[in-house]
Amino acid sequence: MSYVGEPFRHDLFVSYSHGDDGSGGAYLKPWSAAFAHELERELRADRRFRTSLSVFRDQDHRPAQSLDPMAPLTAQLQEQIAGAALLVVLMSPDYLASQWCADERDWWLERQAALGLPHEERIAVVRIWPTDTPWPAALCDARGEQLVGFAFYPADAVPPRPLGWTDLPGAFGSEFRKALLDMVGRLYPKLEAMRARAEDLRRQREEAERLVRDSGQTLYLHGRSDHAAAWEAAALKLVDKGFAVVPGEPDRVDSDPVRLQAVRERRVETLSGCDALLLLGTDDGRALDADLVVVGKHDRQSARARSHRLLPCGLLDTAGAAIATSVRRATARIVQADWIDGTDEGWPVAVRDWLGAKGVQAGGAP
Known part of the structure; x- marks a missing residue:
């Protein structure tokens, strides 16, 4: 050696x-x-x-x-x-x-x-x-x-x-x-x-x-507290497929800058130990635009710098055409968030396949 x-x-x-x-x-x-x-x-x-x-x-x-x-x-x-x-x-x-x-x-x-x-x-x-x-x-x-x-x-x-x-x-x-x-x-x-x-x-x-394993990865599922029902439904499907989902609840939306910064600090800390980030895309397009930049780009970059992990990012689209505009898709590509169709009942399989592709791309065995 x-x-x-x-x-x-x-x-x-x-x-x-x-x-x-x-x-x-x-x-x-x-x-x-x-x-x-x-x-x-x-x-x-x-x-x-x-x-x-x-x-x-x-x-x-x-x-x-x-x-x-x-x-x-x-x-x-x-x-x-x-x-x-x-x-x-x-x-x-x-x-x-x-x-x-x-x-x-x-x-x-x-x-x-x-x-x-x-x-x-x-x-x-x-x-x-x-x-x-x-x-x-x-x-x-x-x-x-x-x-x-x-x-x-x-x-x-x-x-x-x-x-x-x-x-x-x-x-x-x-x-x-x-x-x-x-x-x-x-x-x-x-x-x-x-x-x-x-x-x-x-x-x-x-x-x-x-990442190429069939299950067992830890996913950070980001959703807002005012979309709690959609977040919980997505989280349960992921858990049923064998993924560990964190945090245990959607992120709280807060207008106070001090409390908002505390939320982001906790998010980065948790993200640092995860295998991947999933952004929950609902019919609230403006919220998704902010999440793409703040969470999908900046917070993810901070977590990667802290942990030196790959931390791929996917956007789970549960609303379809309501949010899948050409501009928003282009923005997702720029911040390196892969678009995943979450409108189909079997979308957790698509998440598993996405993780596997990311793993192979990074050098894992197919």
């Missing part, structure tokens, strides 16, 4: 070319392997990462990396590489010339796209050798300029060699360690940010899976 957590199997993947010469020589491998080892060691110096950090290198065939000796190697490596939260590239002319390194990069990028996560600011380029050929687009900024990255070779060295090249096979010297600590200091916040993002993804997935 990685520090960042699911859906990431590893926190970092270190990608580099061995610098093969075609006859079995691997000029860059000893330095690159030593760099990856020192990077992991320095990251683990922080107690937060000491026991849970996972750094993957495609040269590792250790049991701890979960590589199955009976399975196709390329497929396993693809899965391991794609499951890293951050990509660390040891940039050199050999890296740019390597098709294997290009495949590794593509596997990682494809996985991030499938997760719906941007890759920008999640690739750390370590410049270990000068390059004079164009970089792949993923390793450039929006203007097409190469990512600044981290310099690990002296700019004035002739011939150019990575920092600490002459220290091997012994310990790296102070110049290398200073550069490495600067990099580690930049990686820590990235790992923390990805951990928070992964937690959001897991929470959204759990919510999506809950």
Whole structure:
């Protein structure tokens, strides 16, 4: 398990070319392997990462990396590489010339796209050798300029060699360690940010899976106290279908601004723990217009900010043509309230189907 957590199997993947010469020589491998080892060691110096950090290198065939000796190697490596939260590239002319390194990069990028996560600011380029050929687009900024990255070779060295090249096979010297600590200091916040993002993804997935269930979701049914009979009839039908309905009564209409604000505060608090919001649409079109904006937009936004939940919103139309004007439907779309026909006797099934569609859209299993 990685520090960042699911859906990431590893926190970092270190990608580099061995610098093969075609006859079995691997000029860059000893330095690159030593760099990856020192990077992991320095990251683990922080107690937060000491026991849970996972750094993957495609040269590792250790049991701890979960590589199955009976399975196709390329497929396993693809899965391991794609499951890293951050990509660390040891940039050199050999890296740019390597098709294997290009495949590794593509596997990682494809996985991030499938997760719906941007890759920008999640690739750390370590410049270990000068390059004079164009970089792949993923390793450039929006203007097409190469990512600044981290310099690990002296700019004035002739011939150019990575920092600490002459220290091997012994310990790296102070110049290398200073550069490495600067990099580690930049990686820590990235790992923390990805951990928070992964937690959001897991929470959204759990919510999506809950929405696709046949019943059991908690619905906030908003209706006004002067439409109590319609609200109670709708609430009972939802309960009969297996939904939990809150609050236990329609919201009170109050002209006093202080009491009205208290009602809204309680509403937001309750909404924060719900799976979805249903606005009850009766033949009182003006009341519905206000509820769409105040409850369906503003109060829902406040509840989502407080709970970080999906909280889809539906407008349950129990009056039909009396309120279903083109303008009101357009307003509902703008505030992201889905129109649900509540004039049919079997409308609770439509609510269940609507929740299921929302869950699938958010990533839940169909």
